[in-house]
Amino acid sequence: MAHENEFVTIDRKIITRPFLFLLTVTIIGFVFIAIRYVKGIGAVSNLSDGYPWGIWIAYDVATGTAIACGGYAMAILIYITNKWKYHSLIRSALLTSLFGYGLAGLSVTIDLGRYWNLYNLFIPSRWQFNSVMFEVAMCVMAYTLVLFIEFLPAILEKIKGKDNRLSKLAAYIYPKLNNILIFFIVLGITLPTMHQSSLGSMMTIATHKLHPIWHTGFLPLLFLINCIYLGFAAVIFESILSSFGFNRKYEVNELSGLANIIPWLTVVWVSIRIGDLIYRKEISDAFSGDFYSVMFLIEFLLIFIGSIMLLNEKIRKSPRWLFITACLILFGGGLYRMNVYIIGFNPGYGWRYFPSFSEFMITLGIVAFEVLLYLIFVKMFPVLPSGHNTEVIVTEEVLEKSEKMAGRLEWQER
Amino acid sequence: MKKKSRREFLKTTAGLIAGTTVASVVNVEASEKNYTKDDAYSMLYDATLCVGCKACVSACKKTNGLPPVKGDFDKDGLWDAPKDLDSKTRTIIKLYKENEDNWSYVKQQCMHCAKPSCVSACPVKAMKQDENGVTFYNPDVCIGCRYCQVACPFNIPKFEWEKTFPKIVKCDMCKFTSLKSKGEPACTEVCPAKAVIFGKRKELLAIAKRRIKENPDNYINHIYGEHEAGGTNVIYLAAAQFEKLGFPKLDNESPATFTENIQHTVYKGFVAPVALYATLFFVAVKNREKREKDNERGDN
Numbered sequence: 001m002a003h004e005n006e007f008v009t010i011d012r013k014i015i016t017r018p019f020l021f022l023l024t025v026t027i028i029g030f031v032f033i034a035i036r037y038v039k040g041i042g043a044v045s046n047l048s049d050g051y052p053w054g055i056w057i058a059y060d061v062a063t064g065t066a067i068a069c070g071g072y073a074m075a076i077l078i079y080i081t082n083k084w085k086y087h088s089l090i091r092s093a094l095l096t097s098l099f100g101y102g103l104a105g106l107s108v109t110i111d112l113g114r115y116w117n118l119y120n121l122f123i124p125s126r127w128q129f130n131s132v133m134f135e136v137a138m139c140v141m142a143y144t145l146v147l148f149i150e151f152l153p154a155i156l157e158k159i160k161g162k163d164n165r166l167s168k169l170a171a172y173i174y175p176k177l178n179n180i181l182i183f184f185i186v187l188g189i190t191l192p193t194m195h196q197s198s199l200g201s202m203m204t205i206a207t208h209k210l211h212p213i214w215h216t217g218f219l220p221l222l223f224l225i226n227c228i229y230l231g232f233a234a235v236i237f238e239s240i241l242s243s244f245g246f247n248r249k250y251e252v253n254e255l256s257g258l259a260n261i262i263p264w265l266t267v268v269w270v271s272i273r274i275g276d277l278i279y280r281k282e283i284s285d286a287f288s289g290d291f292y293s294v295m296f297l298i299e300f301l302l303i304f305i306g307s308i309m310l311l312n313e314k315i316r317k318s319p320r321w322l323f324i325t326a327c328l329i330l331f332g333g334g335l336y337r338m339n340v341y342i343i344g345f346n347p348g349y350g351w352r353y354f355p356s357f358s359e360f361m362i363t364l365g366i367v368a369f370e371v372l373l374y375l376i377f378v379k380m381f382p383v384l385p386s387g388h389n390t391e392v393i394v395t396e397e398v399l400e401k402s403e404k405m406a407g408r409l410e411w412q413e414r
Numbered sequence: 415m416k417k418k419s420r421r422e423f424l425k426t427t428a429g430l431i432a433g434t435t436v437a438s439v440v441n442v443e444a445s446e447k448n449y450t451k452d453d454a455y456s457m458l459y460d461a462t463l464c465v466g467c468k469a470c471v472s473a474c475k476k477t478n479g480l481p482p483v484k485g486d487f488d489k490d491g492l493w494d495a496p497k498d499l500d501s502k503t504r505t506i507i508k509l510y511k512e513n514e515d516n517w518s519y520v521k522q523q524c525m526h527c528a529k530p531s532c533v534s535a536c537p538v539k540a541m542k543q544d545e546n547g548v549t550f551y552n553p554d555v556c557i558g559c560r561y562c563q564v565a566c567p568f569n570i571p572k573f574e575w576e577k578t579f580p581k582i583v584k585c586d587m588c589k590f591t592s593l594k595s596k597g598e599p600a601c602t603e604v605c606p607a608k609a610v611i612f613g614k615r616k617e618l619l620a621i622a623k624r625r626i627k628e629n630p631d632n633y634i635n636h637i638y639g640e641h642e643a644g645g646t647n648v649i650y651l652a653a654a655q656f657e658k659l660g661f662p663k664l665d666n667e668s669p670a671t672f673t674e675n676i677q678h679t680v681y682k683g684f685v686a687p688v689a690l691y692a693t694l695f696f697v698a699v700k701n702r703e704k705r706e707k708d709n710e711r712g713d714n
Contacts, residue, residue, distance in 0.1 A: 040574075040580060042575030042576040047575065049499075049501075049572045079698045079702075080694060080701070082701040082705070111559075113557075113558020113560065113573060113574075113580045113581075114558030115557065117554070121538060126539055128536055128537055128539045131534065131535055132673060133535060133537040134538075182695075185698065186694045186695045186698050187691070189694050190687060190694060194687055197680070201673060201677060201680075202561075203564075205531055206564055206669070208663070220680070
C-alpha cells in the first residue's frame with residue numbers, strides 16, 4: 001500500500017559518538033542482567049515479598065509499552081479515521097513500537113523468576129483464562145509479531161533493491177505482503193486495544209493494596225485512552241528528536257495535526273478520572289495533600305497543562321513547544337501508570353520499595369538498547385519520511401530554528 | 415465521505431468499548447456469589463487459647479523440610495528466628511502487645527480463601543485450589559511472574575529472592591505431607607493448647623460461634639474469615655481487634671471476583687474482540703477503496 005519513495009534511508013555513518021555512548025550503557029545494563037541470571041533476582045534488586053513488582057514491570061512493561069503505542073495510535077488515525085496525510089510517519093512509529101514491545105518482552109524474561117517454565121504459556125491445557133496476566137502475555141507476544149510483520153515491508157524494500165538471490169525472494173514477497181498487510185494492520189489495532197486495557201485490569205485484583213485514588217473498575221478504559229494519547233505524544237517526541245538529531249526538516253504540519261488530537265483524548269480521560277473519583281467519593285482523598293494526593297496532582301497537572309498548551313495553535317506550530325508539551329504529556333501519562341503499578345501500591349505493614357542501582361542500570365540499559373537499535377535501523381532501512389509526498393510548510397521560524405539546532409549538533413555528523 | 419467514515423468508526427468502536435466497560439462495571443456491582451463450601455478443609459485459630467509455644471512453627475518446618483531463618487542478633491546461628499512469613503517460614507506466631515495487660519498471640523499462614531485471588535491471577539495454573547478447598551502450588555509449571563503475590567490480599571505467597579532458581583512458598587495445609595499421611599496439618603496436630611484445630615468449615619464455624627456465645631466477654635464478636643475476601647477456610651477468634659493483630663480490613667467479596675467480572679464481561683465468548691476486529695477491518699477496507707478511487711480521479 002505504501003508508495004515506495006515515501007520513506008528514505010538515512011545515509012549516515014552508523015558508528016557515531018551517541019552510538020558509542022548508548023552502546024556503553026547497553027553493555028553495562030547487560031552485565032547486570034548477567035549477574036541477575038547467575039545470582040538471582042534478590043542479588044540485583046530491592047524487590048521484596050511486599051513489592052514483588054518494581055520498575056522492570058512498572059516502567060519497562062506497563063509504561064514502556066504505552067509509550068510504544070505510537071504504532072497503534074497512528075494506525076487508528078491512518079487506517080480507521082482515514083487520515084492518509086499522516087502515513088509518512090507510520091514507519092518510524094512502528095519501529096519505535098516494535099522495539100518498545102520487544103524490549104518490554106526482554107524485561108519480562110529478566111523479571112520472571114522461573115523463566116525456563118515459560119513454555120507452559122504455549123500449552124493449551126495450562127491456560128488459565130481468568131488470569132489477566134495470561135491475556136496480556138499472549139496479546140503482547142502476538143502484537144510484537146504483528147509489529148514485525150507490519151514493519152517487514154521496509155526491510156523488503158531495502159533487500160529487493162540489491163542484486164543477490166535474497167533480493168529476488170524479497171521482490172517476490174513484497175507485493176504479496178502488501179496485499180494482505182491490511183489483515184495484520186487491523187490485528188495491530190485490535191490486539192493493543194485488548195492488552196492495553198488489560199494492563200489496567202491487571203491491578204484491579206489488588207483491591208485494597210492499590211490506593212483508592214487509582215483503584216477503580218474503570219482502570220481498563222483509563223489505560224486504553226491513556227495509551228492512545230501517550231502514543232501520539234511519543235510520535236511527536238520521536239519525530240522531533242530524530243529531525244533534530246539527523247538535522248532534517250521538522251514534520252511540523254503532521255505533528256501539529258497529531259497534537260491537535262491529544263487534548264480531545266485527555267479531556268475524555270480526565271472527565272472519566274474525575275467523574276469516577278467523585279462517584280466513589282474519593283475526590284477529597286485526591287486533594288488531601290498527602291503523598292498519594294501529591295503524586296496524583298503531579299500526574300494530573302502535567303497532563304492538564306500539556307493539554308491546555310496544545311489547544312494553542314502557535315504552540316502546535318513550533319517544534320520546540322511541541323516537544324515540550326509532548327514531554328509533559330509523556331511524563332504525566334507515564335506517571336499515571338507508575339502510580340498504578342508501584343507508587344500507589346501499598347501492601348501494608350512497613351514494606352518499602354525504591355529501585356536499586358542495578359535495577360536502574362538494567363532498565364537504562366534496555367532503554368539505551370532500544371534507542372541504539374532505532375539509530376541503526378533508520379540508517380539501514382527506509383523508515384523516516386522522505387518528504388516527497390507530504391505538503392510540509394516550512395516556515396521561516398522553523399528553518400531558522402533547525403539551522404540553529406543543526407549548528408549545535410555538528411558533532412553528530414562526524 | 416471522510417466525515418462519514420469517521421462517524422461510523424466513532425459510533426461502532428467507541429460504542430463497543432464504552433458498552434463493554436459500563437457493562438463490566440455494572441456487573442461488578444451486581445454480582446456477589448458465595449464460593450464458600452461447608453465441607454472444605456478448615457482451620458480455626460483461637461488467639462485466646464494460644465500459649466505462644468511455637469510448636470506449630472517448628473512442626474511445620476520439620477514436616478515440610480523448611481530451613482531455619484537466622485536472626486540479626488544471632489551470630490552463632492542457634493535460633494530459628496523469622497521476623498515474618500518468608501520463603502522458609504510457612505506459618506509464624508507473632509505477639510501483639512498494646513500494654514502489659516492487653517496482648518495477644520496471633521498465628522499467620524495462608525488463609526485458604528474460598529475464592530483465592532492467587533489462583534485467579536496465575537496465568538499457568540501453578541496456583542490451584544483442590545476439591546477440599548486447599549490452595550496449593552505447583553513449581554513445575556510456575557513461571558515466577560509473582561502476580562499471585564500482587565493479588566493476595568494477605569501477602570501470603572513468598573518468593574525465594576536469594577536463589578538463582580527460585581520458587582514460591584506458601585502453606586498448603588500439608589497437602590503432600592502431614593495431611594496425606596496423618597489426616598491433618600502438622601500445626602493442628604502438635605498444638606498442645608488446641609488453639610488451632612482442623613476440621614470441616616461448617617463445623618469449625620459452629621464451634622467458633624458457640625465459643626463467642628458461651629464466653630462473650632472473652633472475645634470480640636467477630637469471626638475473621640467468615641466473610642472476609644469472600645470467606646476463607648482458615649478462620650480466627652480473638653480478644654483484640656483484628657486490624658491490630660495485623661489483618662487487613664477487607665470487603666466481603668473476593669478481589670478475584672472484581673477482576674474476573676471485568677474480564678469475563680469484556681471477553682465473554684471472545685465476541686467483543688472478534689466484533690472489534692470485524693468492524694475495524696470493514697472500516698479499513700472501505701477507507702482503502704475510497705483512497706484508491708480518489709487516487710484514480712487524481713490521475714485522470
